[in-house]
Amino acid sequence: MLHTLITWIVTTVEGWGYAGIVAAMFLESSFFPFPSEVVMIPAGYLAFQGKMNLIAAIFFGIFGSLAGAVFNYYLAVKLGRPLLEKYGRYILLKPETLDKLETFFQKHGEISTFSGRLIPGIRQYISLPAGLSRMHLGRFALYTGLGAGIWVTVLALLGYFVGKNEDRVGQYLHNATLIALLFVGGLVLFYWLRHRAKGDA
Secondary structure (H helix, E strand, O other): OHHHHHHHHHHHHHHHHHHHHHHHHHHHHOOOOOOOHHHHHHHHHHHHOOOOOHHHHHHHHHHHHHHHHHHHHHHHHHHHHHHHHHHHHHHOOOHHHHHHHHHHHHHHHHHHHHHHHHOOOOOOOOHHHHHHOOOOHHHHHHHHHHHHHHHHHHHHHHHHHHOOOHHHHHHHHHHHHHHHHHHHHHHHHHHHHHHHHHHHO
């Protein structure tokens, strides 16, 4: 069953092509909880087979992620907090979730737009508090692109190196999430220690 499902996913991604990668990653990065793993790991596997170019797949994955994040950013800028609270439930965004995101952003600053891209369940919405605070668009795009780039590259490389072992995709996917979370933890710790040192200076 798992083998059949994975084969179907890989075939679907191949049929979508690079435009499909952009569209899927745009959705994953904006308001629709579409799992990026379902797109980028098969894309890396297809690159291993010579049916896609690995660099191109990563590029278009990052491009789609950044486009979706910028969409969310401008959504927050144009609508503002009142409308997000009112209509957020339609995009699975509860007021209390928005409160937590905004508090996290205010506490950790712009670095949260980078680290948040690597945390499942947060990457879709971390752009909203950045938009509400009118974060500089250039810095937002830079931090978001770097965070998305790490995640997309890890997933694509996993698919590439899994190679013919299609039945091990689930195992590697679990490891990818664990590695990303450990990386985020280390980054946040470094940022916290640096911030504390400046405060004591």
